[in-house]
Amino acid sequence: MRYFQARVAENRALGGGYFVLRLSGCASLAAAKPGQFVMIRGAWGRDPLLPRAFSLMAVAPSAGTADILAKTVGRGTALLERALPGAEVDVLGPLGTSFPEPDAESVDLLVAGGVGLPPLYMQGELAASRKLAARSEMLYGGRGTKDLVLLSEMKSMGLALHLTTEDGTVGTKGLITRALEERLNAHRGKRVRVMGCGPNAMLWAAARIAREREVPCFISLEENMACGIGVCLGCAIPARSRPYRYVCSNGPVFDAADVLDVKPTSPAPPPPSECPA
């Protein structure tokens, strides 16, 4: 893990608010694995203050570049969407845990929802580079056609693509979890692993389906974080093995059996024994 300055080499708009940022000067990320992430901040002055966490989508060790895929949702991503080639960006990484490596014995079902694609794209690319693309399938879902990006790139990797959209404009109409059930049925009796990244509701549904079928499942979670290195303790996630695990340092990729699906409820005032800070 290193903290260094990179530059925007290319900023490619994909429509629907999605964009791929290619950063140069990222030789330190050459050994990054699928699932790992970086903290990124532009020269933004005093506001917005904190760096943003992004899963890596690709690294090119020979060129020293790294790609992230983002969707504009707030002030930080809006600034990155407008970043021009040559812009300076501070990078901390690679950070966190990664997905299990592709192997010749397993069928890997990669379940991506919307902007959760990057780590699974990178996993697919790793499988393809090891001539294991035929053992990985990309299950990719979104609300509509604009949420499904980089399809031709993934086809060229040799990955089988199973697309779903909620409005039915691309692929099968419905939720990606139905596609997951169908693919698990198709591979019944084989050694299958599920790897997911996307909205929490999708991940917990995928984890439940995998658990019911006793299939190993690994999910990449997202939570607000300030530091990325286990210091601020902002990105806590309830877990079985101890009260909390941390998305930045214990994750972002977790064995789905260890983390708990705690739905947000109306916050209650803290009990008097709790210090607010």
Add this chain to the structure above:
Amino acid sequence: MSPPVDPASVKLAIETGGVAFRNPVLTASGTFGYGREFEGLTDLRALGGLVTKGISPAPRFGNATPRICETASGMLNSIGLENVGVEGFERDKLPYLRQCGTRVLVNFFGATFDEYIACGAGLDRLDGVDALEMNVSCPNIKAGGIEFGTDPRVLADLVRACRAVIKKPLWIKLTPNTSDIVALARACADGGADGLSIINTITGMAIDARTRRPKIATIFGGLSGPAIKPIALRMVFQVHRAGVPLPISGIGGIQDATDAIEFFLAGATTVQVGTQSFVDPDASGHIVRDLQARLAADGISDVRELIGALRVS
């Protein structure tokens, strides 16, 4: 303006609050973990010192999530003072800190007078701890949840009780959630403290208008970052100007050497870098290097020349 001096000749060392520091730039509690997390990202030996995460007598697992959110030029947090406890600190964290090459100040707190005293006494016996910093922003359960650090009488009693069992230098980190910071600072002096850290986070809240929910689970949290710097500067200056006989470690939104210099001018003898370590893990290192260069360029041969040197007519 004096002519420039050789950067290598600029004196940054300072002895204050019972501790001799190689320079006046420290890292603030809760933003620097237990030091080891920053290994390879900043040179701990270049820092004046580090202040650990707050330690309680027993381990704590912290508050519900979400725990943090960004605000304008700042952030809100409600971590819940999660920490490893005194035993865990001694066993798992202190061995690294003993050889990390900088001064180690341990922040501590309790939920009752007895917990504060037990925690302070437990940390006071540890070799490798240079000083203790007491967080008094916790609710006093026996007094209906009012922060220990907001009532001067309670605060003086608490400091006195801890002072009785603590031989190491004892600093008190004051809460800014008060209408009279000077009265609180005087209470700490009366109780026998060796130094003050000013300020802790300011209580605030943030709302998500779309979901109509508070952005953090406990509704209220501690605001930090550059948004609070003017308030921190004001409080440091008020305590300094009032002549409270304790050195001040200035905290609140310090991002660069200029910010640090402003705190020295207001009367701080050291500064603590907090939220900026999340933005730039080498923030404190940058500030030390830039401070030295800045002082040299301005012909200031000793950082102590800046302390309390604010010009007010």
